[in-house]
Amino acid sequence: MLKDFIEKNKGKTVFLEHEVKGLLKEAGISVPKGLFVSKEMAEQLSTRVDLSYPLVAKVSSTKISSKSNVQGVRIGLKNACELKKAVTELLQIKDAEGVLLEEMAPQGLEVIVGGIEDELFGPVVMFGLGGIFVELFKDVAFALAPLTEEEALWLIKQVKGYQLLEGYRGRPSVDKETLLKIIVTISTFIATGLIKEIDLNPIALYPEGAMVLDAKMLVNAQIGNLRPNNGNTNSP
Amino acid sequence: MNPLESLFNPKSISLIGAAHTEAKFGGIILKNLLRFKGKVYPVNPNYTYLMGLKAYPSVEKLPESVDLSIIIRPAPQVPEILKAHKDKAKCVIIISSGFAEIGEKNRQDEILHIARELNIRILGPNCIGIYNPYQRLDTLFLSYERLKRPKKGNIAVVSQSGAILSCLFGAIRKTNIGLSRAIHYGNAVDIDESDIYEYLANNDETRVVISYIESVKEGRKFIDRARLLSEKKPLLILKSGKSSRGQVAAYSHTGRLAGRYEVFHSILRQFNIKEVEDFDELMDAAKAISYQKPSPGQRVLILTNGGGSGVLAADECMRQKLEVAPLPEKSLKILKPLFPSFCVLNNPLDLTAHARDEDYLTALHELKEDYDGFIVISLTGVTGITERFIDLLKDFKTNTPKPIVSHIAYDSISRKLTLLLEKIGIPVYPSPERAVRGLKALLNPSPC
Numbered sequence: 001m002l003k004d005f006i007e008k009n010k011g012k013t014v015f016l017e018h019e020v021k022g023l024l025k026e027a028g029i030s031v032p033k034g035l036f037v038s039k040e041m042a043e044q045l046s047t048r049v050d051l052s053y054p055l056v057a058k059v060s061s062t063k064i065s066s067k068s069n070v071q072g073v074r075i076g077l078k079n080a081c082e083l084k085k086a087v088t089e090l091l092q093i094k095d096a097e098g099v100l101l102e103e104m105a106p107q108g109l110e111v112i113v114g115g116i117e118d119e120l121f122g123p124v125v126m127f128g129l130g131g132i133f134v135e136l137f138k139d140v141a142f143a144l145a146p147l148t149e150e151e152a153l154w155l156i157k158q159v160k161g162y163q164l165l166e167g168y169r170g171r172p173s174v175d176k177e178t179l180l181k182i183i184v185t186i187s188t189f190i191a192t193g194l195i196k197e198i199d200l201n202p203i204a205l206y207p208e209g210a211m212v213l214d215a216k217m218l219v220n221a222q223i224g225n226l227r228p229n230n231g232n233t234n235s236p
Numbered sequence: 237m238n239p240l241e242s243l244f245n246p247k248s249i250s251l252i253g254a255a256h257t258e259a260k261f262g263g264i265i266l267k268n269l270l271r272f273k274g275k276v277y278p279v280n281p282n283y284t285y286l287m288g289l290k291a292y293p294s295v296e297k298l299p300e301s302v303d304l305s306i307i308i309r310p311a312p313q314v315p316e317i318l319k320a321h322k323d324k325a326k327c328v329i330i331i332s333s334g335f336a337e338i339g340e341k342n343r344q345d346e347i348l349h350i351a352r353e354l355n356i357r358i359l360g361p362n363c364i365g366i367y368n369p370y371q372r373l374d375t376l377f378l379s380y381e382r383l384k385r386p387k388k389g390n391i392a393v394v395s396q397s398g399a400i401l402s403c404l405f406g407a408i409r410k411t412n413i414g415l416s417r418a419i420h421y422g423n424a425v426d427i428d429e430s431d432i433y434e435y436l437a438n439n440d441e442t443r444v445v446i447s448y449i450e451s452v453k454e455g456r457k458f459i460d461r462a463r464l465l466s467e468k469k470p471l472l473i474l475k476s477g478k479s480s481r482g483q484v485a486a487y488s489h490t491g492r493l494a495g496r497y498e499v500f501h502s503i504l505r506q507f508n509i510k511e512v513e514d515f516d517e518l519m520d521a522a523k524a525i526s527y528q529k530p531s532p533g534q535r536v537l538i539l540t541n542g543g544g545s546g547v548l549a550a551d552e553c554m555r556q557k558l559e560v561a562p563l564p565e566k567s568l569k570i571l572k573p574l575f576p577s578f579c580v581l582n583n584p585l586d587l588t589a590h591a592r593d594e595d596y597l598t599a600l601h602e603l604k605e606d607y608d609g610f611i612v613i614s615l616t617g618v619t620g621i622t623e624r625f626i627d628l629l630k631d632f633k634t635n636t637p638k639p640i641v642s643h644i645a646y647d648s649i650s651r652k653l654t655l656l657l658e659k660i661g662i663p664v665y666p667s668p669e670r671a672v673r674g675l676k677a678l679l680n681p682s683p684c
Contacts, residue, residue, distance in 0.1 A: 114490025
């Protein structure tokens with residue numbers, strides 16, 4: 001599936017948020033219901049979109065790595081009027097290629113799941129608690145990809161804030177099974193060697209289910225060039 | 237046969253760049269090689285004899301093909317010298333520096349290329365080589381006057397730094413444990429830590445491996461071999477260079493968080509490979525596992541005749557994720573009438589300054605089934621502690637296979653007690669905390 005996706009987009013290394021989310025959705029991972037509005041389409045943006053308010057609008061660009069740094073996110077848009085204003089403003093941001101409109105997701109426990117091609121170990125998957133836990137405490141753990149569900153369970157237990165997933169001080173516990181499935185999927189994605197970096201950040205976890213609120217992906221520039229498993233090389 | 241056998245257990249050795257005086261490294265190495273049990277062929281065109289051995293003018297003139305050849309000549313000469321080893325050696329140690337470590341990457345690539353062509357394995361370059369007390373084989377350019385060697389034992393030291401290797405020699409001697417092999421692999425152009433792990437996994441004289449690492453070249457191969465080794469015997473890794481810089485020019489948040497060390501640390505945990513924090517913990521842990529066999533569990537009993545020392549040990553247990561579980565009810569009932577009323581029957585179990593040798597044994601016997609490991613603290617300033625303490629502990633140790641370590645404070649008879657305890661296989665530490673860290677290496681601390 002990842003292979004087909006990259007094949008279809010040959011030559012592209014960076015993808016827009018809705019493209020990455022489309023891929024995730026195909027892989028069985030939930031994302032908010034959304035609509036991508038390109039710069040060209042914006043003019044004809046009808047006042048009636050097939051989404052239920054309130055909405056969130058986010059600037060889309062392969063050149064913008066942090067949307068919040070450029071004030072590129074508007075949340076809690078309640079009606080067509082607010083929506084129109086937001087889209088117009090967002091499109092004025094430098095390098096904007098379009099706007100992604102999404103239904104607001106309910107508040108959940110935020111986590112981050114990512115994968116990178118580590119310079120030493122090759123494909124590695126990461127799990128961490130989102131929000132201030134990742135920013136302030138760097139409460140993350142890594143593992144060699146790919147992972148089984150059992151190994152993914154080990155991984156999430158490595159972070160200091162693991163208890164939050166179990167429900168802490170009256171908060172509900174979250175759907176760990178869905179989280180494990182996401183980690184396993186991302187670990188198999190990164191293990192293909194087709195992508196260099198992938199970020200699902202944040203993912204909102206709920207008592208039942210989970211939703212990826214933002215995602216980015218960088219494809220390996222030499223695609224088609226599957227990296228060898230260097231587990232058993234070198235012995236002359 | 238493992239290809240590293242000719243490195244660690246050669247029958248014959250040539251030394252290219254042998255010298256007549258200990259003022260030169262080539263002289264120190266030759267002197268150290270005089271202890272070697274096999275044949276030694278010094279090579280130096282200017283001498284017919286060196287330190288009483290017949291010298292040879294060149295590699296080509298060696299009377300036989302050797303298992304191991306040691307090269308200590310200036311780096312620019314090394315490629316030619318190596319070529320001359322065609323059909324003359326199975327393995328070479330290149331002591332010389334002047335390769336990739338100073339930017340001479342091409343020269344390093346060249347020697348690897350030559351060695352592959354000639355089917356010769358290389359240790360180094362830029363290394364001090366190996367020490368195998370079982371063969372009295374010593375390629376270090378450090379004299380015995382300046383650096384004493386540890387005794388024969390069961391610990392193998394694998395070091396990426398020559399300096400750390402020499403420091404470990406001192407620490408191991410002081411710790412009263414012994415070496416099976418020591419190796420410094422330097423630039424690791426060919427033989428690296430993974431190859432060495434593979435050899436040590438099947439080396440019967442080695443029961444414990446400690447490994448100092450600055451960087452590894454091939455992450456997946458390293459993990460693979462380290463995992464296979466740890467499945468057979470304890471492996472302790474000390475990694476230096478723990479700065480948490482992320483991967484350069486990362487696109488994602490993950491990339492910025494993925495510091496080289498964080499990833500390394502996580503992956504060691506993923507495969508259950510033990511990592512120690514620092515040099516001291518390396519020595520404390522190595523000592524414990526050199527004396528005793530690891531055992532499952534995490535419940536610790538602290539037995540002391542000094543309250544404060546017991547509390548310090550308990551604090552360290554908490555930091556190290558070891559469980560200081562309270563005494564079981566049934567044992568309390570049994571122990572209460574046996575000890576004076578002012579004894580604190582708890583964990584730590586404080587026998588107080590009135591403790592006598594046999595009180596330790598009484599408590600240990602009653603509680604041996606309820607705990608996984610034992611810390612025996614004995615402050616010897618009081619008269620109740622005598623040499624009988626040793627016999628009693630020996631009796632306990634022969635009857636229970638569970639880990640037991642000791643802290644004995646510096647005092648009158650402490651030195652003697654320490655020696656005697658270590659003789660019966662109980663490692664002794666100079667502080668309560670270090671005793672705990674030693675015990676931790678023998679148990680399985682809880683994961684979170």
